[in-house]
């Protein structure tokens with residue numbers, strides 16, 4: 001079963017004369033364990049595509065199946081259900097300000113069924129170590145740099161063992177070496193846990209981790225030159 005299957009997906013913003021189509025007839029399939037990178041100029045619709053696949057928006061036109069669930073025609077509850085299997089790393093981190101790095105990551109592990117408090121805490125610590133933050137576990141977000149906050153957000157998404165990971169420019173705030181490590185980590189996750197990864201990036205340093213490179217232009221998907 002595909003992790004993501006899109007058929008003829010289109011999307012518009014605005015109404016009447018202000019209506020503007022930003023996605024035009026996109027078809028795409030992503031299989032478990034596959035790492036797909038999506039690139040394209042600013043405003044071409046990448047984030048819109050990611051939020052539709054992430055069940056954060058209502059599908060207007062076309063067919064969308066994510067982790068075996070049809071999203072076109074799905075109500076709020078069904079979309080909520082689908083989101084449980086999806087890890088999302090968007091720009092802006094969305095960390096809870098009053099929780100330490102460890103507690104923020106533990107929120108991700110809290111979604112795992114059947115794990116006791118200690119196991120969830122150990123899981124959170126292990127992911128923080130994996131993203132190079134073993135010395136920052138007790139810090140609050142405002143004591144972390146932008147890159148460190150991004151790594152906490154990544155650890156939180158991974159701690160929930162998602163079956164699909166959607167990431168919008170996950171390496172934008174990271175230096176070259178850390179960005180590379182984080183992307184290698186995402187790739188390992190994809191392989192080890194058969195998690196599909198769809199990542200929007202402008203970062204040319206990480207293009208080689210992809211199984212597949214996709215390019216978008218004006219709301220359309222083009223097969224990118226490898």
Ligand SMILES: Nc1ncnc2c1ncn2[C@@H]1O[C@H](COP(=O)(O)OP(=O)(O)OP(=O)(O)O)[C@@H](O)[C@H]1O
Nearest residue numbers: 013014022040041042043044045046047048049200
């Ligand atoms: N909520 C919204 N209402 C109206 N227009 C929107 C909305 N969100 C995005 N748009 C417009 O839709 C188009 C596609 O936006 P989107 O954010 O999907 O592009 P993007 O490729 O992710 O851009 P970037 O690389 O700059 O993040 C843009 O022209 C944007 O201004």
